[in-house]
Amino acid sequence: MKTLDELYHQMLRQAADGKPVDVDGDPKLIDCLAHPDDHPLIWRVKPCVCPPDEKRPCQEACSWGAIKPSPDGKGMIIDDAECVGCQACVDACKLESLKTSKDIIPVVQELHDYDGPVYALVAPAISGQFGPNVTMGKMRTALKHLGFTGMLEVAVFADILTMKEALEFDKNVHTEEQFQLTSCCCPMWIAMIKKLYHQLLPNVPGSVSPMIAGGRTVKALHPNAKTVFIGPCLAKKAERKEPDIAGAIDYVLTYQELRDLFSVTNLDLEKMEEENVPHASSSGIGYACAGGVADAVAMTVAQLDPDRKVPIKTRKADGVPGCKAMINDILAGNRDGNFFEGMGCIGGCVGGPRAIIKKEEGKACVQAYGQEAQSRTPVENPYVIELLKHLGFATVEEFLEKSDLFDRHFD
Ligand code: SF4
Ligand code: SF4
Numbered sequence: 001m002k003t004l005d006e007l008y009h010q011m012l013r014q015a016a017d018g019k020p021v022d023v024d025g026d027p028k029l030i031d032c033l034a035h036p037d038d039h040p041l042i043w044r045v046k047p048c049v050c051p052p053d054e055k056r057p058c059q060e061a062c063s064w065g066a067i068k069p070s071p072d073g074k075g076m077i078i079d080d081a082e083c084v085g086c087q088a089c090v091d092a093c094k095l096e097s098l099k100t101s102k103d104i105i106p107v108v109q110e111l112h113d114y115d116g117p118v119y120a121l122v123a124p125a126i127s128g129q130f131g132p133n134v135t136m137g138k139m140r141t142a143l144k145h146l147g148f149t150g151m152l153e154v155a156v157f158a159d160i161l162t163m164k165e166a167l168e169f170d171k172n173v174h175t176e177e178q179f180q181l182t183s184c185c186c187p188m189w190i191a192m193i194k195k196l197y198h199q200l201l202p203n204v205p206g207s208v209s210p211m212i213a214g215g216r217t218v219k220a221l222h223p224n225a226k227t228v229f230i231g232p233c234l235a236k237k238a239e240r241k242e243p244d245i246a247g248a249i250d251y252v253l254t255y256q257e258l259r260d261l262f263s264v265t266n267l268d269l270e271k272m273e274e275e276n277v278p279h280a281s282s283s284g285i286g287y288a289c290a291g292g293v294a295d296a297v298a299m300t301v302a303q304l305d306p307d308r309k310v311p312i313k314t315r316k317a318d319g320v321p322g323c324k325a326m327i328n329d330i331l332a333g334n335r336d337g338n339f340f341e342g343m344g345c346i347g348g349c350v351g352g353p354r355a356i357i358k359k360e361e362g363k364a365c366v367q368a369y370g371q372e373a374q375s376r377t378p379v380e381n382p383y384v385i386e387l388l389k390h391l392g393f394a395t396v397e398e399f400l401e402k403s404d405l406f407d408r409h410f411d
Helices: 003-015 027-034 057-061 088-092 104-113 136-146 156-173 188-194 198-203 210-221 233-241 255-265 280-287 292-306 321-332 358-370 384-388 397-403
Strands: 042-044 067-069 076-078 098-100 119-120 150-153 226-231 251-254 313-316 339-343
Touching: 003 027, 003 042, 003 098, 003 104, 027 042, 027 104, 057 067, 057 384, 088 313, 098 188, 104 226, 104 251, 104 255, 136 255, 150 156, 156 210, 156 280, 156 292, 156 397, 188 198, 188 233, 188 321, 188 339, 198 321, 210 226, 210 233, 210 321, 226 255, 226 292, 251 255, 280 358, 292 313, 292 339, 313 321, 384 397
Parallel strands: 119 150, 119 226, 226 251, 313 339
Antiparallel strands: 042 098, 067 076
């Protein structure tokens, strides 16, 4: 019987060649690859064989209560509604019985068959992931060769959300006792607060992530468009399906899935032409690294009100244990800050589970790309205003007051 990986590569090649997918193998695995939305985020590729009276490594690894014994007591089931896509269970299962969902085959089919626009939205951690000489301009051309209508940098939407968080901070924090937790960017951080530290939700402004902001903006401007987010993150695959924000993003690919597609299509990325569209500020690009959100918001708050009576003081944590330790400090009253950023992965998104290069290398590439940016913050970024004008708003403030495009309501 063919393994999941063998079926994946065979089906991906057929889809990339524009042929109908037609392979022999386990029908359940083939259906997972062909129709990932009909299946949970984590796929079981082998039966569970851990003795029922022992602690299961997958269940022990899951901090979110998503893995439960099956009704017959012989195996484990994963509750997709509770799963945040952290991948801890996949790493914990030494028999490699669990695999993570892949969206690439339906995306390639959309690129061949869909008669409307299909946009790629690339996460800020993309710098350097496909080689040191593959610039953002070459990546844009390569994605168009694959059939995408265009490529947008999600860092632009990070800029708008930086502004939103900075204005929220300005509105809400006026005394030494008040504080704000970022709502931006990382679904693991948000899941942690929603599921484990619910009492802190009032301190989280109701904002969508830059990914959802990007998807909603594309669909506001091009209602028939399909949106494909491309990043280093598995948790984003779970985030896009959350009921209150579903519909903004149609597919989430990882850098590794995109690399597999480049590999079967034999595109030489380094030889692509440059198609540069300078957009994001260096602080929007910096969202890819731990501390990037806090630095961006701090700089923007300082620019908006340099004489603020209660200045912004940031604290940041990365990795689930680090985030939990910081939150426990907040709850114990040891705050030492009034703006808190948490990122689920060590190093931030450059350390995401489906990054291609090491996090230190990724961080250096992100920083080098950030230095090329023409602005440091969203306040200085003329493209942010231009984009909002396309949406019918004269200023960021007007947009934030009158539009609910970037809002979400946590319960
Ligand atoms: S991916 Fe994470 S949240 Fe989902 S079942 Fe596995 S350990 Fe739990
Ligand atoms: S820090 Fe990790 S979990 Fe959070 S958005 Fe980035 S890659 Fe995803």
